[in-house]
Amino acid sequence: MASFATLDAFAERFSEARVLVRLDLNSPIEDGTVQDNRRFERHARTVSELAAAGHRVICLAHQGRPGRDDFTHLDQHAGVLSDHLDREVQYVDDIRGETAIDAIGDAAPGEVLLLDNVRMHDDELADREPAEHADSELVQRLADAADAYVNDAYSAAHRGHASLVGFPYVLPAYAGRVMETEYEANSAIATREFDGQVTMVVGGTKATDVIQVMDAIGDKVDAFCLGGIAGELFLRAAGHPVGHDVGEGDRFDEQWERNEATIRDVLDARGDQIHLPLDLAYEDEYDQRAEITLWEIDEKSTPFLDVGGETVDAYRDIVADSEAVFVKGALGVFEDERFADGTVGVLEEIAETDCFSVVGGGDTSRAIGMYGLDEADFSHVSIAGGAYIRALTGEPLVAVETLANCRPKTEA
Numbered sequence: 119m120a121s122f123a124t125l126d127a128f129a130e131r132f133s134e135a136r137v138l139v140r141l142d143l144n145s146p147i148e149d150g151t152v153q154d155n156r157r158f159e160r161h162a163r164t165v166s167e168l169a170a171a172g173h174r175v176i177c178l179a180h181q182g183r184p185g186r187d188d189f190t191h192l193d194q195h196a197g198v199l200s201d202h203l204d205r206e207v208q209y210v211d212d213i214r215g216e217t218a219i220d221a222i223g224d225a226a227p228g229e230v231l232l233l234d235n236v237r238m239h240d241d242e243l244a245d246r247e248p249a250e251h252a253d254s255e256l257v258q259r260l261a262d263a264a265d266a267y268v269n270d271a272y273s274a275a276h277r278g279h280a281s282l283v284g285f286p287y288v289l290p291a292y293a294g295r296v297m298e299t300e301y302e303a304n305s306a307i308a309t310r311e312f313d314g315q316v317t318m319v320v321g322g323t324k325a326t327d328v329i330q331v332m333d334a335i336g337d338k339v340d341a342f343c344l345g346g347i348a349g350e351l352f353l354r355a356a357g358h359p360v361g362h363d364v365g366e367g368d369r370f371d372e373q374w375e376r377n378e379a380t381i382r383d384v385l386d387a388r389g390d391q392i393h394l395p396l397d398l399a400y401e402d403e404y405d406q407r408a409e410i411t412l413w414e415i416d417e418k419s420t421p422f423l424d425v426g427g428e429t430v431d432a433y434r435d436i437v438a439d440s441e442a443v444f445v446k447g448a449l450g451v452f453e454d455e456r457f458a459d460g461t462v463g464v465l466e467e468i469a470e471t472d473c474f475s476v477v478g479g480g481d482t483s484r485a486i487g488m489y490g491l492d493e494a495d496f497s498h499v500s501i502a503g504g505a506y507i508r509a510l511t512g513e514p515l516v517a518v519e520t521l522a523n524c525r526p527k528t529e530a
């Protein structure tokens with residue numbers, strides 16, 4: 119398990135430091151407006167801790183990717199982050215030019231700056247090894263202006279980009295609070311021994327991701343409860359006439375072609391551990407939720423949007439008997455109240471029991487707030503997507519590895 123220095127070690131060594139803090143504020147953008155989400159709230163705690171201690175906090179973050187609609191400047195992000203802090207975040211419309219370097223130099227103790235989208239600088243996404251990123255102009259210029267580096271961007275830690283892996287080579291480097299807690303909770307399935315049953319609830323739309331997880335960590339999990347697109351694809355492999363596209367949808371056939379062999383292998387090898395929906399829910403001609411048991415389905419003629427009531431009861435029982443439950447992906451289209459029973463039923467059951475629980479996936483974890491559940495009833499609600507998937511499969515995260523590998527420098 120990687121071991122990095124945390125803010126506790128940082129606090130012992132520095133006072134009123136100029137510290138570069140990499141956050142992951144990558145957010146949904148609707149009609150040009152950045153949507154507030156858990157990432158702001160969580161990172162605000164790290165920023166607040168550093169600013170309250172009198173450090174000059176220089177935040178780095180990205181939004182979208184070049185060529186995509188959500189690739190924007192970070193002025194709005196500074197406003198949203200300020201809303202979660204007891205102080206203003208000054209947006210600096212530059213990344214490593216004179217304006218940025220001057221702003222860093224002028225920052226007063228306790229001041230918080232947010233530089234522009236690091237992905238707007240070519241060095242950030244250049245295809246380089248971590249040590250090569252350390253030599254880039256972006257990293258060198260900013261490192262010269264700062265005393266230390268904190269990486270809080272766990273949810274981007276699977277990316278080997280300059281601002282995520284370059285700085286630990288040239289500055290004392292620490293994990294922020296988000297990095298620390300996310301890493302510990304999300305690695306639990308790979309690193310911890312649980313006395314009782316370990317259950318994984320698997321759903322959502324990104325079937326390819328979750329099928330890889332099932333393939334990789336089958337030995338660590340006693341029960342998989344399936345829903346969403348993955349659930350239907352496994353039903354298809356088991357010979358049921360579901361799991362293909364109907365109407366305008368295009369979510370099934372492509373993922374089926376890509377994963378058919380793996381699905382069949384996993385089902386063969388782990389059939390005893392896998393629980394598939396017993397019934398499914400759909401929208402009837404009166405726009406109401408209707409349910410059908412698997413055995414009644416001769417042909418799929420309408421999209422299935424949730425697991426049915428019998429399945430919810432069965433999955434709740436499995437969760438109630440579990441020592442640990444990991445959730446990746448929703449069991450249905452919970453954004454529509456009519457099709458929230460599966461996702462919310464399982465989350466309610468987790469909240470009611472005292473099992474160790476991790477809920478991952480940006481979309482799925484939104485159900486917690488939407489349906490009045492209390493985040494405190496879960497051991498951890500992750501803000502990571504791709505990094506969570508990699509942690510579940512036990513794959514190393516390059517930015518975490520870099521923090522750990524550069525630790526001797528940090529302690530020097």
Ligand SMILES: Nc1ncnc2c1ncn2[C@@H]1O[C@H](COP(=O)(O)OP(=O)(O)OP(=O)(O)O)[C@@H](O)[C@H]1O
Nearest residue numbers: 322323324346447448449450451479480481482503
């Ligand atoms: N049967 C279904 N048909 C269509 N969409 C579904 C179905 N079941 C679940 N979903 C959708 O799955 C989504 C959640 O899972 P998804 O795989 O997209 O992301 P996630 O794991 O929550 O987040 P991230 O984007 O961070 O990976 C929800 O928005 C929900 O509407």
Ligand SMILES: O=C(O)[C@H](O)COP(=O)(O)O
Nearest residue numbers: 142144273274277503504
């Ligand atoms: O939102 C995320 O999952 C991270 O910020 C990584 O973003 P990316 O997939 O655009 O690299």
